[in-house]
Amino acid sequence: MTITDNTLSRRTMLKGAAGLVIGLHLPLASANAQSGTAPNILAPNAFVRIGTDNIVTVVVKHIEFGQGPLTGLSTLVAEELDADWSQMRAEHAPSNTKLYKNLAFGAQGTGGSTAIANSYMQMRKAGAVARAVLVQAAANAWKVPAAQITIERGVLRHRGSGRSGRFGQFAAAAARLPVPADAPLKDPSAFRLIGREGAVKKLDVPGKTNGTAKFTMDILEADLLTVVVAHPPRFGAKLASFDATATRAVTGVVDVKPIGSGVAVYAKGTWPAIKGREKLKIVWDESTAEKRGTAQLIAEYRALARKSGAVAGSHGNVEAALANADKVIEAEFVFPYLAHAPMEPLDGYLRWNAEGAVARYGCQIQALDHVAIARVLGLKPRNVQLETMLAGGSFGRRGQFTSHFAIELAQAAKAIGPNRPVKLVWTREDDIRGGSYRPLFVHRLRGAVRDGRIAAWDNTIVGQSFVKGTPFEGQAINGGMDRTMVEGARKLPYEIADFRCDMHMVDVGVPVLAWRSVGHTHTGYAVECFVDELLQAAGQDPVAGRLAMMAKHPRAAGVLRAVAKLASWTGPGPKGGRARGVAVVESFGSFVAQIAEVSAGGQDGPRVHKVWCAVDCGVAVNPDVIRAQMEGGIGFGLGHVLFAEVEIDDGQVVPANFDTYRSLRINEMPEVEVAILSSNTSPTGVGEPGVPPIGPAVANAMARLGLGWPRRLPIVREPV
Amino acid sequence: MAFSIKVNGNQRSVDVESDTPLLWVLRDTLGLTGTKFGCGIAQCGACTVFVKGKPVRSCSLPVSAVGDGDVTTIEGLEGRVSTAVQRAWVARDVPQCGYCQSGQIMSAVALLNEVKKPSDRDIDLAMNGNICRCATYVRIRAAIKDAARTLMD
Numbered sequence: 027m028t029i030t031d032n033t034l035s036r037r038t039m040l041k042g043a044a045g046l047v048i049g050l051h052l053p054l055a056s057a058n059a060q061s062g063t064a065p066n067i068l069a070p071n072a073f074v075r076i077g078t079d080n081i082v083t084v085v086v087k088h089i090e091f092g093q094g095p096l097t098g099l100s101t102l103v104a105e106e107l108d109a110d111w112s113q114m115r116a117e118h119a120p121s122n123t124k125l126y127k128n129l130a131f132g133a134q135g136t137g138g139s140t141a142i143a144n145s146y147m148q149m150r151k152a153g154a155v156a157r158a159v160l161v162q163a164a165a166n167a168w169k170v171p172a173a174q175i176t177i178e179r180g181v182l183r184h185r186g187s188g189r190s191g192r193f194g195q196f197a198a199a200a201a202r203l204p205v206p207a208d209a210p211l212k213d214p215s216a217f218r219l220i221g222r223e224g225a226v227k228k229l230d231v232p233g234k235t236n237g238t239a240k241f242t243m244d245i246l247e248a249d250l251l252t253v254v255v256a257h258p259p260r261f262g263a264k265l266a267s268f269d270a271t272a273t274r275a276v277t278g279v280v281d282v283k284p285i286g287s288g289v290a291v292y293a294k295g296t297w298p299a300i301k302g303r304e305k306l307k308i309v310w311d312e313s314t315a316e317k318r319g320t321a322q323l324i325a326e327y328r329a330l331a332r333k334s335g336a337v338a339g340s341h342g343n344v345e346a347a348l349a350n351a352d353k354v355i356e357a358e359f360v361f362p363y364l365a366h367a368p369m370e371p372l373d374g375y376l377r378w379n380a381e382g383a384v385a386r387y388g389c390q391i392q393a394l395d396h397v398a399i400a401r402v403l404g405l406k407p408r409n410v411q412l413e414t415m416l417a418g419g420s421f422g423r424r425g426q427f428t429s430h431f432a433i434e435l436a437q438a439a440k441a442i443g444p445n446r447p448v449k450l451v452w453t454r455e456d457d458i459r460g461g462s463y464r465p466l467f468v469h470r471l472r473g474a475v476r477d478g479r480i481a482a483w484d485n486t487i488v489g490q491s492f493v494k495g496t497p498f499e500g501q502a503i504n505g506g507m508d509r510t511m512v513e514g515a516r517k518l519p520y521e522i523a524d525f526r527c528d529m530h531m532v533d534v535g536v537p538v539l540a541w542r543s544v545g546h547t548h549t550g551y552a553v554e555c556f557v558d559e560l561l562q563a564a565g566q567d568p569v570a571g572r573l574a575m576m577a578k579h580p581r582a583a584g585v586l587r588a589v590a591k592l593a594s595w596t597g598p599g600p601k602g603g604r605a606r607g608v609a610v611v612e613s614f615g616s617f618v619a620q621i622a623e624v625s626a627g628g629q630d631g632p633r634v635h636k637v638w639c640a641v642d643c644g645v646a647v648n649p650d651v652i653r654a655q656m657e658g659g660i661g662f663g664l665g666h667v668l669f670a671e672v673e674i675d676d677g678q679v680v681p682a683n684f685d686t687y688r689s690l691r692i693n694e695m696p697e698v699e700v701a702i703l704s705s706n707t708s709p710t711g712v713g714e715p716g717v718p719p720i721g722p723a724v725a726n727a728m729a730r731l732g733l734g735w736p737r738r739l740p741i742v743r744e745p746v
Numbered sequence: 747m748a749f750s751i752k753v754n755g756n757q758r759s760v761d762v763e764s765d766t767p768l769l770w771v772l773r774d775t776l777g778l779t780g781t782k783f784g785c786g787i788a789q790c791g792a793c794t795v796f797v798k799g800k801p802v803r804s805c806s807l808p809v810s811a812v813g814d815g816d817v818t819t820i821e822g823l824e825g826r827v828s829t830a831v832q833r834a835w836v837a838r839d840v841p842q843c844g845y846c847q848s849g850q851i852m853s854a855v856a857l858l859n860e861v862k863k864p865s866d867r868d869i870d871l872a873m874n875g876n877i878c879r880c881a882t883y884v885r886i887r888a889a890i891k892d893a894a895r896t897l898m899d
Contacts, residue, residue, distance in 0.1 A: 092842030092880045227839060234844030235835040237780020237820035241845060244779035252774070277763055296783070297770040298763070369784050369792060369845040369879045418782070418845025419879050454785045650839060654885070658842055661881020684789035684877060693870035695883035 068197040070159050070205045072125040073152035074103055080180065080194040082109050082156075084149075087119040087126035087134060088141040089390055090230055091368070091417040091424070092658070093713035094651040095141040097228045099149050101647055102142075104226075105219045106153030106212060107160075109193070110180035116229050121392040121412035133393035137425045137540065139614035139711020142647055146709050147211075154209035160193055163200035167191075214645070214706065221646050228651065230416065242373045242387045242415045245449055250375075251280055253438045253450045254299040256289040256306050260315035260677040261461055262535045265289065265308065272305035282306070283441035287430070290438045296451055316535025317677035323466055323534060324360055327488040331358065331470035335486060335530040336506035339516035342524030344472075347482030351474030353563055357556055358471070360738040361489075361548040362671035364464035364541055365687055370418025371457040374435040377447035382409035385435065388417025390424035394497065398429035402436035421542040421662065423462060427496035430462070430537075458687050459679040463672055464541030465490040466534075469515075469552035473560045474524075480560045480575065482524040485515055485552065491531045492538040506531065510540070514549035514718070519582040519612060520557060520575035536674065542662060543714040546613040550718030551667070551725070554609035555735045558726040568608045568726065569595055579612075581642050584703060585619040586610045588640035592701045593621040598730040604635065607726030609719035615710035616643040620660065620719040622696070624727035631668050631742035632728055634696040637720065641700065644707035652712045656700045659716020665690025667721035668741050751812050753778070754822025760809070768812055769793045769804040772819060780820035780848045784877070791876030794849040794856075795819050801856040803875075820848040827858045830896045834889040842880035850876050854890050863894050 068076040075083045084103045088095035096116035104114050119126040123134040129144040131137075157177060164182045165172035168189050176183050183190045219225045233239035258264070268289050270282035278298025283290045289306055293299035318326075348354055374387030376399070383403055389395050392412055400407040417424060426432070435450045442448060452460065467489035474482035489511055493502040502510050508531055509516070516527045541547055561571035569590045576583040589595075589608070599605040603625050610619035620639045627633035639656045646652055669688035673680040681687040721739070729735045750759050751768075753776060760775045767786075772778045772795070781804060784792030788803035795804045796818040823832070831854050834840075841847045850873070857864055857872035864872070869887055878886070 092844070094842075227836070228841075230844065231836055231839050231841055234841035234847050235832045235851060236823075237778075237848050239844050240779070241782075243783060244773075246774070246777055246779065295762075295770060295774040297766045297774070300786075301763075301765075367879060369790070369843060369877070370782070371784075417843065419843040421879070454787075454790075654839065654842060654882070657884045658881045661883060662879070665881065683787050684785050685787060689790075689877045689879060690881060690883075691874045691877065692883040692886060693874045695881060695887075698884050 068156070068159070068201040070156050070200070071152050073149060074156040076156065076193050076197045078194040078197055080113050080192045081115055082107065082113050082193065083115045083117060085119045086116050087128070087145070088136040089118065089388060089414050089417060091388060091420040093141065093655060094228060094648060095136070096230050097226060097651060098142050098648055099145050100229060101219050101226050102146060102149035103153035105217055106150045107157045108177035108179070111219065111226050113180050113193070114229065118414035121389070121396045121414070123393040127393070135391035135393055135425065137390065137422070139616065139714045141711065141713070143615065143708070143710050150211055151208065154211050155206060158206050158209040159200040159203050160196050162203055163196040164191060167196065167199060221649065223649050226648060239416055241370055241418055242375060243370055243451065245375045245386060247447055249447060251292040251294065251442065251446060251448050252296045252299045253290050253292050253448050254303050254453065255285065255287055255434060255438065255450070256291070256303050256308055257287060257456060257460065258310045258315070260312055260317065261537060263310040263312040263315040266311040267309045269307040272307070273302040276302040276305060281442060285434065285437040285441050287434045287437070290441060292442055292448070299451070300453060315677055318534065319675045319677065320362065320466065320673050324468065327466070327468035327532065328358065330488045330530045330532065331468050331486045333530070335528040337526065337528045338507050338512040339527040340525065344482050344484045344524045344526040347524035348472060348474045348484065351476050351481060353475040354472060355475070355559060355563055356472050357559060357735070358737060359469040359552045359555070361467040361551070362739055363466050363536065363674065364666055364670055365458050365672050366421040366423035366541055367457060367687060367689065368417070368419030368421060368423055371454055372423070372431050372452040373450060374431065375447065375449045376435050376439040377445070378403050378405070378439055379444040382411065384411045384413065386413045386415055387435070388420065388424050389414045389432070390420055391426065394427070395429045395432035398432045399436045402433055403440055422540040425540060426462065427493065427498055427539070454684065455682045458672065458681050458683060461537035462539040463536065464547055465492060465538040467548040469548065471552060471556045473556060475560055475564045478564050478566070480520070480522055480557070480564060483518070483522045483526070485527045487512055487515060487527070487529040488532060490534050490536070490538045492540055494531065510545050512549065513545035514611060514613065515553055518553060519579035519610070520572065521578060522575065543613055543717040546611055546718040550609070550611040550613070551721045551739070554611065554719065554722030555725050558607070558722070558729065559735060562729070568598055572610065581617045582610055582612055585617045585640040585642050588701050588703055589619040589621050589638050592640060592699060593638035595621065598727065600731055605727040605730035607723045607728070607730065609722035609726065611715070611718040613715045613718055616641065616712060616715040618656070618715045618719050620723045622720065622723035622727050624724055624731065626731050626733060632724065632733070634664060634724055636697045636699070637723070639698060639700045639716065640703060641712065641715065642703040642705055643712050643715070644705050644709040646702045646705070647709055649702055652702055653700045655712040656716040657698045659714070660698055660720045661690050661695050663717040663720040664696070664724065665694070667724060667739055668694070671740050671743070749809050751809065751817060752814070753817045754819060762809060764808060764810040766809050767805050768795070768807045768809055768817065771809045772804060778819050778821050782845055782848055784846065789877070790846070791853060792846045792849040794852040794876065796852065796856065799859070801853055820852060823855065827897060828855050830893040831855050831858060831889070834893040834896070837892065838885045838889045840882050840885040840889050842882055846876060846878045850878065850886055854886070854893070857890065858893060858897065862897065864890060
């Protein structure tokens with residue numbers, strides 16, 4: 027059997043059965059254990075399949091790494107289909123950018139908290155169309171008008187004749203009917219799943235509580251080779267020569283090959299591969315390597331921050347307003363490189379031969395990786411099958427604009443030759459030291475207070491662009507201004523008469539990447555700390571002072587009011603050794619405000635006792651998933667603001683694992699209370715927007731405790 | 747080298763090097779992939795299993811040190827406490843990415859085996875060796891308390 031036969035036979039079979047869209051590659055059930063498997067499948071479009079066993083399988087175009095798209099997109103289909111939640115299953119879509127493109131990107135991929143936002147109408151329509159053909163099939167069978175048939179919780183009913191049936195009975199007949207281009211959607215008042223507390227349980231949870239959920243790391247095959255790659259100690263260094271004699275002597279090591287990114291060790295099992303790598307003797311050519319360290323970069327950035335850069339936003343006359351101020355305040359914030367450190371490090375499976383390839387891993391941007399794998403292997407993309415697996419977190423790490431991991435995977439597979447399936451595994455050290463960091467940033471701010479108000483705002487941002495030189499450059503960079511570096515800073519939700527935001531894009535040889543909430547990871551902190559500092563100088567309350575400037579931003583003001591109410595805000599304190607800090611950030615179209623209650627703590631830094639959070643993400647499709655993302659976003663954001671830094675010394679990354687790249691632990695997690703605002707606006711995302719406000723909320727509380735605003739993150743730093 | 751270890755009640759013979767961590771024996775040799783690799787240095791707890799009923803980090807325990815100790819993995823969990831914990835996890839929809847949750851559940855079961863009604867401090871002490879990068883900690887804590895309550899009934 028060749029690799030491609032499987033796809034073709036399944037496609038042909040199903041195309042014949044159900045009039046599928048031409049070009050549809052069907053997902054392989056092998057990698058998607060949750061799918062229905064019954065015959066006579068009804069597949070009226072690329073997103074829904076219904077089996078004779080009544081199982082409805084939703085083909086989800088977004089990767090599940092914890093933010094809930096398998097459940098969310100299935101909710102949208104089930105709502106319009108009037109299915110019972112117990113009959114719903116979900117699986118990842120295959121790589122097919124034509125069918126499964128993210129409507130926000132125009133290509134298949136996940137990111138920017140877009141899964142629900144771009145799928146909302148598309149998946150509802152997919153469900154409505156499936157409903158229409160089922161109803162028609164039932165109408166034909168019962169010889170009654172389709173308009174008289176209702177569906178409730180997966181049961182079709184004709185009241186007049188008393189007949190009823192389930193989806194499975196009509197799946198085969200429905201598959202022979204013409205599929206309508208469109209079908210009417212429900213009025214939101216009729217929703218029984220969308221926005222309903224407790225209406226759905228997450229589809230992927232049972233398998234994630236009993237060890238049966240399959241991640242890429244869990245792929246095992248009799249002839250599988252596990253591969254680890256020795257990477258250079260400095261970014262940009264190249265392999266000069268290596269001696270693998272000792273490596274080859276390790277029991278279980280099968281082969282050693284040089285590949286583009288380093289030296290690949292192939293072994294029967296992970297342990298011999300890791301052991302074998304340790305015994306490699308490698309000479310690296312570091313002539314083109316980045317040799318600067320964090321301290322040097324910060325000094326360079328700080329100097330640049332005192333010069334004007336590419337203007338990202340401007341109105342009024344900042345210099346004049348600063349000159350006429352009652353008080354001018356200046357601040358500088360330094361944000362370190364950060365690793366994403368998903369619990370499952372990068373890993374991937376690939377087997378190939380001259381006819382085709384199958385790759386399986388937690389792929390986040392299928393449109394790019396698919397082509398990259400095909401190119402390395404010298405195959406046509408249509409002969410490469412890319413299956414998306416559940417992934418143990420990403421936080422942006424798997425969304426590679428350079429496809430560097432896909433390329434390494436394909437190179438490792440290519441180097442060992444055809445018909446030798448490989449599983450490439452990054453260890454935690456590869457992950458922490460492997461680059462693709464949230465870039466280092468410096469913000470310099472100057473603000474003017476006049477007549478008890480914030481009169482002027484000037485913000486200069488210095489950092490590296492992670493889109494420069496990638497396929498997204500054209501979309502993101504314009505006139506020297508990369509909007510991913512200044513989002514959240516170039517326009518504020520506050521009316522300030524005189525305003526300027528500019529930026530410098532710096533070239534550094536450290537690979538960087540989007541990191542959960544992207545530009546807002548630093549702009550949220552700088553803006554929300556500085557506005558608090560200016561309001562304090564103006565003698566204003568942090569909540570009332572913000573609201574007074576937010577007349578033109580009703581949704582941001584809405585979450586701020588809601589969080590103040592939730593926390594029974596009476597001012598920042600301190601009271602009884604605890605102070606409260608507030609922050610509000612719009613990101614990816616969603617609005618989140620948080621209040622943190624903080625005490626000074628000890629050597630381990632401030633103690634965050636409780637966080638109140640209000641979110642407006644439009645229609646709240648899965649309220650409990652939204653709540654979970656706020657809780658998780660707060661913990662993720664807090665852990666990094668308190669503890670995390672990828673320090674680079676003389677071009678070499680200092681931390682290597684969780685002992686030196688410190689993660690938030692359960693004893694450091696605050697209590698969290700979330701309010702979800704009711705809204706009829708189209709839904710927006712929640713995977714990222716919970717992250718940005720927590721850092722500044724904690725910092726603002728620390729300032730009220732007399733600890734000042736932390737200017738250099740992380741807050742807790744080892745003594746130098 | 748050949749080692750004979752008892753895993754989830756079954757005596758298994760494995761032919762691996764003596765320094766091979768139990769984690770890789772379980773995963774790569776025995777195919778018990780519910781136990782996860784997260785750090786390899788006993789810092790994250792994703793690889794937590796029981797040896798003689800006590801939680802250990804299998805990434806840092808060489809197979810040669812297991813001896814005749816009974817090994818229990820997530821796949822072999824059974825009994826009242828385990829059922830209560832796993833049900834509580836499902837009821838609260840605790841997992842996000844899910845990768846760390848086998849280890850979290852093992853640690854939670856170990857805690858409830860020892861302490862019937864754990865305080866917040868008991869939970870902190872028992873669970874702070876298990877990192878969850880998704881920070882599902884609020885729900886982990888709540889689920890442990892739920893499980894403790896059901897076990898009291």
